[in-house]
Amino acid sequence: MEKIQRKATKMIPELRNLSYKRRLQRLELISLEQRRLQGQLIETFKYLNGLNNVTMEGLFERDGNVRTRNNGQKLLLRNFKTSQAMNFFPVKIAATWNQLPENIVSAGTVNTFKNRLDKFWITNPSSTTSY
DSSP: OHHHHHHHHHTSGGGTTSOHHHHHHHHTOOOHHHHHHHHHHHHHHHHHTTOSSSOOTTTOOBOOOOOSSSOSOOBOOOOOSSHHHHTSHHHHHHHHHHTSOHHHHTOSSHHHHHHHHHHHHHHOGGGOOOO
16 A cells, blocks of 8 residues: 555656655655554544543553653553563554653544644654654
């Protein structure tokens, strides 16, 4: 799918000679990898705010350690020794979630969260973190 998006963005004559990242920036798009990450972050937002029918018990644990530089909703990073456990969704997404700015994670609705995340990634392309 990513190849198709690369090819489609190259079909625009004035963007043809730009790198894939620059074409996405000019078109205000995110890569498909980022879109998958965005979906996982949206699901995390829903879990943490009780916006779905799944209980959060045991899935995520909030970090109770209060620091001056955090987003106010940090998740506890768990340590595991096996690679299977490290691929478990809550383990993989916690580090990415913890790097998001406070104004994104404190959004009141899913749409506000998504819009702020999109805007953040477009204005700060180097801050896009994937696990």
